[in-house]
Amino acid sequence: MSDEPSTFEEFVAARGPTLARSAYLLTGDRHLAEDLLQSALARALPRWSRIEDPEAYLRRVLFTEHVSWWRRRRRLTEVPLDDHDAPARGDGADEDVPRRLAVEAALRSLTPKQRAVLVLRFYEDLSEAEAATVLGVSVGTVKSQTHVALKRLRALAGVHPDLSLPERN
Amino acid sequence: MTTDVRDMLQDIAEAAPCRPDAWARNARSRAAQRRRRQRVVGAWTAVGTAAVVAVTAGATWPFSDRSSLPGAPYVIEDPGRSLPSVLDQPIAAAAALAVDGTRMFLVDAAGDGERSLPDHVGGHEVPDEVDAGCLPALSQDGSRLAWADCNVDHPVVTSLSVLTLSTGDVQRVPVTGPEFRSDVGGTANLSLVWSPDGTAIALLNANVAAVVELTDGRLTPVSEGFAMQAVWSPDSRRIAVFDNVLAPGAIGAGVFSRDLRTKVNVQALVPRQEVGGTWVWGPDGDTLSTxxxxxxxxxxxxxxxxxxxxxxxxxxxxxxxxxxxKVPSLRGWRGGRPVMHVFPPIEKRSPGGWVTYDPAAGQVEPLLAVENDVWVAQIPTDILADQPLGTVQARPTPAAS
Structure with a gap:
């Protein structure tokens, strides 16, 4: 109990931004991403001293909660009105803006689970087996959903048609 | 131009918010709120004709003005009061299943207050909060409550339990057939959906759907892959399963016959990200609506x-x-008019409330206001559709000493 608060705060300070980026990719909305992350953190907090790998635990909660939100429609059934509420970035990458917006729009057209599969495979860099474990689905499902999602991204946003990732052990 | 999806995801992720101090603080606040809810949150319960009215001091659009609610007394729970168990004080039917942080409770459809549920109801016992991923389910007439017998250590559904609210009797139905898990990635995630005739229950764990016949416990898988919602037709002869794996720009379902042997694919050409609510069977019994x-x-x-x-x-x-x-969420139909769940601005962190909508006049009538920390998980379909909810009155809560 005595060192638990600092441990929790230190963890959030160190790893929170990484988890927030995943949450943002999952939700496509800054407010929802923060809400999703804070919900996962609040869920983990009472068990904090008993969680062996907080980041793995939180990542799993993030992804399963994200999918569950869509289905259960508990508190956040809304579709964000503001599709482009991200802060403007002026780092000389303006030529990438249309491309990024196209990908963002394409991502929003995916189902929550297709987004989750893509983020796990191509952002979190997990293997198909690892992604399947996080989502609680079969490896075959991850493969099929990755295929469908990439096909849609190719059609809508012109992502690389030959993109593939080597399997890791 | 083609691009690598990995690079683009990393680029997009750079726009993510970064407020770790606030996140830790808010997470602590939320966790503390969950612990306090059982003691400090009053459940505002509608009586007489069965509605739950939970109103907070903060405005929840369009319920900011309490006088806009239909009149007649509603009873307010004394904060911290322990509720009688439904096993000790049975009720004929429940008007709602609500969740108040750590506590699930039933609202008596006859207007005799609320009842607590036995600790084991719901399958997953979570000491510090009710796990929304594994709630019990009210039958569509509100007379029975079902849950799956499973938990995080034993996630395979081995049986269903059915509590008859009028007698307190619990019937255990062993499940036979293919294995069905109640969790997704180690997290409880199971929904039960009663058929209107009360003879079967659909199970969903976000990935797979199945139907269990209550007469013999036989489980039959409905579909493979990402079953997000299941909706029975009013006559219980069909079940629509929304698997969400469709062509781009379409939403839809597989509508199965009652014996699950035939399927019709139903689609509407609406971009999927624009869907605002859950699906319900239409008022005519021949359409699916959202x-x-x-x-x-x-x-x-x-x-x-x-x-x-x-x-x-x-x-x-x-x-x-x-x-x-936010797109209002369709929850059902009442006298041919849609019942909508409306949402306040996100910063209010509230589910908002339920209204009926008159399309001709473009007007709403509040049915149910929901306080921030009370979640009305279910209102039985029959009650939502038939009971005269619009005659509920209200009186203020006594101040807690």
């Missing part, structure tokens, strides 16, 4: 359940015209 955002306008669509014919649209006007930034 709310969507179409060309910037919120509307209800009604899709023929036989996969043929035109999709009908009902534009949501007036107070429901997307003014809060």
């Amino acid at each position: 709310s969507v955002l179409h060309d910037g306008k919120a509307e209800i669509i009604l899709v023929p359940a036989d996969g043929r014919g035109r999709v009908r649209r009902i534009e949501l006007k007036g107070e429901l015209a997307y003014s809060t930034g």
Whole structure:
């Protein structure tokens, strides 16, 4: 109990931004991403001293909660009105803006689970087996959903048609 | 131009918010709130004709003015009062299943207050909060409550339990057939959906759906892959399963016959990200309906359940015209009018409330206001559709000493 608060705060300070980026990719909305992350953190907090790998635990909660939100429609059934509420970035990458917006729009057209599969495979860099474990689905499902999602991204946003990732052990 | 999806994801992720101090603080606040709810949150319970009215001091659009609620007394729970168990004080039927942080409770449809549920109800015992991923389910007439017998250590559904609220009797139905898990990635995630005739229950764990016949416990898988919602037809002869794996720009379902042997694919050409709510069977029994955002306008669509014919649209006007930034969620039909769950601005962190909507006049009538920390998980379909909820009155809560 005595060192638990600092441990929790230190963890959030160190790893929170990484988890927030995943949450943002999952939700496509800054407010929802923060809400999703804070919900996962609040869920983990009472068990904090008993969680062996907080980041793995939180990542799993993030992804399963994200999918569950869509289905259960508990508190956040809304579709964000503001599709482009991200802060403007002026780092000389303006030529990438249309491309990024196209990908963002394409991502929003995916189902929550297709987004989750893509983020796990191509952002979190997990293997198909690892992604399947996080989502609680079969490896075959991850493969099929990755295929469908990439096909849609190719059609809508012109992502690389030959993109593939080597399997890791 | 082609691009690597990995690079683009990393680029997009750079726009993510970064406020770790606030996140830790808010997470602590939320966790503390969950612990306090059982003691400090009063459940506002509608009586007489069965509605739950939970109103907070903060405004929840369109319920900011309490005088706009239909009149008649509603009873307010004394904070911290322990509720009688439904096993000790049975009720004929429940008007709602609600969740108050750590506590699930039933609202008596006859207006005799609330009842607590036995600790083991729900399958997953979570000491510090009710796990929304594994709630019990009220039958559509509100007379029975079912849950799956499983938990995080034993996630395979081995049996269903059915509590008859009028007697307190619990019937255990062993499940036979293919293995069905109640968790997804180690997290409880199971929904039960009663057939209207009360003879079967659909199970969903977000990935797979199945139907369990209550007469013999036989489990039959409905579909493979991402079953997000299941909706029974009013006559219990069909079940629509929304697997969400469709062509781009379409939403829809597989509508199965009662014996699960035949299937009709039903689609509507509406971009999937514009769907605002859950699906419900339409008022005529021949359509599936939901709310969507179409060309910037919120509307209800009604899709023929036989996969043929035109999709009908009902534009949501007036107070429901997307003014809060969220598509109102269709929850059912009442006298031919849609019942909508409306949402306040996100910063209010509230589920908002339920209203009936008159498409001709573009007006809403509040049915149910929901306080921030009370979640009305279920209202039985029959009660939502038939009972005269509009005569509920209210009186203020006594101050807690």
